[in-house]
Amino acid sequence: MITQREIARRARTSLKTVSRVINRDPLVNAETRARIEAIIGELGYTPSQAARMMRSQKSNVIGFISDRVATTSSSIELIRGAQDAAWKAGKQMMLFNVERNSETERHAEEQLAAFRAEAVIYATPYHQSVDRTATRIPCVLLNCFDAVGGYHAIVPDDYRLAYELTSIILDRSYRRPVFLNLPEDIVAAPLRARGFVEAGAARGLDLSGAVHTAVVRDSAGAPVFIADHILPGLMAAAARPDLILCGQDMLAMNVYFALADLGLKVGQDVGVASFDNLHPIAKMLQPGLSTMALPYYEMGAAAMFAAIELDTHPPGIVRVSGRFVERASF
Amino acid sequence: MITQREIARRARTSLKTVSRVINRDPLVNAETRARIEAIIGELGYTPSQAARMMRSQKSNVIGFISDRVATTSSSIELIRGAQDAAWKAGKQMMLFNVERNSETERHAEEQLAAFRAEAVIYATPYHQSVDRTATRIPCVLLNCFDAVGGYHAIVPDDYRLAYELTSIILDRSYRRPVFLNLPEDIVAAPLRARGFVEAGAARGLDLSGAVHTAVVRDSAGAPVFIADHILPGLMAAAARPDLILCGQDMLAMNVYFALADLGLKVGQDVGVASFDNLHPIAKMLQPGLSTMALPYYEMGAAAMFAAIELDTHPPGIVRVSGRFVERASF
């Protein structure tokens, strides 16, 4: 393995001067610099990160612990955003996909401690509360928050997401929307219900009776979509809903099939709106699903920047808003 | 920061003995060991990975360069499989999501060189040919292969996947299947077409006229599904197809909508089969899509094991078979 000492020998100069060239110290004679750079290029030399870390007492490593994030395509964007931000900042991101409170999580924390990571981003696949107590490494929470507080956290502003989406819906003259919501123990569910109802109230509409839970759990805790059970009754009413707002795009897909079974055409007989912009479902549905996208990429990037500048900012929760993606479902 | 020297001082022993305890060297007095372990636990000490790498001249790092793999949910499994295998082998996997031949790829290679990675896995989001020449680090190709050869490569056995799926279809008495295939420049397409036709021939059926390309590209190169253009003609024929085999699950979704437009019920009027088992689409379609799953998790794990034992095995292409996931679409 080539070292700076070897390069110095070949360039007939000292180890230290080679180090200066590599670290872009301007105080090097131009000719000497050129000679050294030529040799480095020729030999394909790259300085040892391990030696640098050790001597400089700086790892430049930021950890990213993802609680099963890497299994849904939208939350992958959290990782991409963080990775790109790390690159721009000259940091090395180390990713660990774990299951919460399992051995995998302990392993990740240990590896990050061994690498002397400067900070850690802890991400969850959907907005939820977590309980982080026993970590040695400073932490930024992403898509989750700690009930006790005291952490930096970046989460979607679910209330606002629902308020804005409902406003768009009502501005298009829909007057009898129903909201097929996620289970109430999901953090987003009550926040969105409130946004939905308050956006209605702001336009003189009472939507408080128009919120239904359309996702339940099976015995294993896996989500089961029951739009096909709920919609027949709802759509048979005298004042039939003119739009179905869905708690997530997967539920919207379930709604598409349920409406087809009822002989109703999405976008014509009844509007459908949703949250997520889940790739590739939102686009592949026919008609394409108009939905509120969460800016996962930007959230990941924001978390990385927060992690890098952790000590210079006071902790707090940042709520990010979304972007309406218009297709053809309402 | 705590060091082994500090622990040795507190335990009234030498640095070397502490090192022995940490590295599970059995030649340590039990009492001394207990004393040292107690102090380590108390202080929450973790040995510096940087120092270990440097002194032992062994990084224990395996790189994973993914060419946009981290954007489709099925190929995420490649990453999970590799990560878990690395963990089991006591290796540290370093992941880089890149775009091929871009600056991001060069950055990844440089970082991995700086960390003195022992090997690299290069993964693509679907089976394809790549051109890898200028790398210093030994490499395993995952879901791709090098036309020139000389690399370890792990790829799906597309011919066999199609042969087996077609055999299942024909064994269920379908007699007029059509294959809506991917574009011909996709590596999998001709292999699967051959598997389809040969499985038919093995049962005395000539399927050579039953293969159609149902995915084209727009001006930007993005895939466009055209089942809705192809199916009306096909389904109007006197000898109407009794099953549509789709080149991928997203195309199958397109087919579901096209068949609905024609007033045909999937699973009753006509069967649908596919390749991928794409999460969550295959499961969310109604009826659920019966499809040939690619074992991405296992492929990722196999690539990691190959990367770890790179020099002890001769290079070659490993073709992996799939697993039929039965739902209700045929």
Place this chain on the structure above:
DNA sequence: CTGAAAGCGCTTACAG
């Protein structure tokens, strides 16, 4: 079973 010495490949701190 234990330990003193050397050294991995760099950067730091200092002296010219």
Place this chain on the structure above:
DNA sequence: CTGAAAGCGCTTACAG
């Protein structure tokens, strides 16, 4: 503008 010395925190190689 340049360089000699020290040392980051470990493991290796060796000697008891």
